[in-house]
Amino acid sequence: MSAKISFRNVSRQFAHHDGASFLALDRLSVDVLEGEFVTLVGPSGCGKSTALNIAAGLIEPTGGEMIVNGRAVRGPGPERGVIFQQYALFPWLTVRQNVEFGLRIGGKKASERRAIAQRFIDLVGLADFADSLPKVLSGGMKQRCAIARAYAVDPTILLMDEPFGALDALTRVQMQDQLLDTWSRERRTVMFVTHDVDEAVYLANRVIVMAARPGRLYEIIPVDLPYPRTEAIRLSGAFAEIRNRVWRAVYHQSARPPDSAAQDNEREIR
């Protein structure tokens, strides 16, 4: 299988107002395979969101190459759907109009737009709220609407930036199950940024652990648990074992990152 998303020595430097600069991302090299679900986890300042935004085409790398579908990234594209932590729904549009937004830009006919939008509104369980404005929706419902909106334009890649970060713990677990359910039915390549270790392990084929100052790859940990992921898996010993390993990688990072080990790991799994 070929790499769908390829970070090749991708770096990003940000300039401060006082002229000093800081390295948000230092030579990240990771391949994400087609249909894979990878999560990026790490302490704040590890560059995980920066990496995602570079893949989305919202930030340009200052070094290295960002390759998606075999081509260098030049700005955002409809083949890459992005889900933001703050939902980013257009508050003046109804759920349906939000979901249709990308389809309208894509030049789809009204009847076609409506059919596609309805399908994804149903898929995320918002049929009863299709004609409501975002202000009446709960946080979880807003994020489901954002997911439907991203899915509607039929991207082959989903980039999710702490999408459940603002939700309460219970809603979060429900959203994780729904996301996996949607993903199993509408298979996409997913890159998912989170700071929640449990979430990272529960969702992913592979967990990419990053380190901070400068933001860089620390370790890639495979999650050899079957899908569909269930509560039984979440509470299993095998899950706990992987979770503990990721936890230690995130919270007890050694001074020297096991970069080489990470690379070996990657080759080993795929």
Place this chain on the structure above:
Amino acid sequence: MSDSAEAPATSATARPWGGRRQLLLNVVAICGGIALWGAAVSFRRVGLPSPEQVAARAIELIRSGQLFADLLASLGRVLAGFALGVTLAIPVGFLMGWYPIARGLIEPFVQFFRMIPPLAVIPLAIVTMGIGETPKVFVIFLAVFLSSVIATFQGVIGVDKTLINAARVLGAKDATIFRRVIIPASTPFILVGMRIGLGSAWATVVAAELIAAQSGLGFRMQQAELYYDLATIFVSLITIGILGLAMDRLLLALETRLTQWQERM
């Protein structure tokens, strides 16, 4: 002074009247204010006209058609200046918010002229534009333009960057982002600017008419002053207040309608 004469000044910040009880309280307060005014005039024998005298004069002026003619003259100037000001302010505000170059070029002028009360421009306007309608409309235009342009500009630069990014990742290019994100997102700001602009337009027209006009509510007051005709002055003031309030409510209704999507605290 009566309550209603002060209405235009406070109406810009007034909250929409909600509920029947609130409305009842408002009516009670207005009646109370008029009663107080009547009592003050009859007890202390101050040199002000009583509510009855003012009402009588109002009927007189309405019957003769003079009040309506004055009102029309003032309203015409306000609407002309307001329309011109808003029509120019919205594109200029968008330009300033969207293109940093336009902002750099325009902002110094806007900020500078904002510091000059529009009324201070009247002498210059009369000297250069004559004593016709032009200088008065121009001064109102200036007042409306300056308040609306700042509001529009603030609205555009205040648009949530995440919304712009959300549109971009859905395939929107600049023109689409402008039309489908920037314009709707900044509408609430523009409407607030329009309301403030209308308030200052109304304030400016009366003052302009006091200084130089042959018609309008301000002119009528200035004439009445010469003859110590306080009742006519009162009628004019109350008319100005009611009209200003009515226009503000109209804009508020429009604002509520167009921005009902906003999450209100």
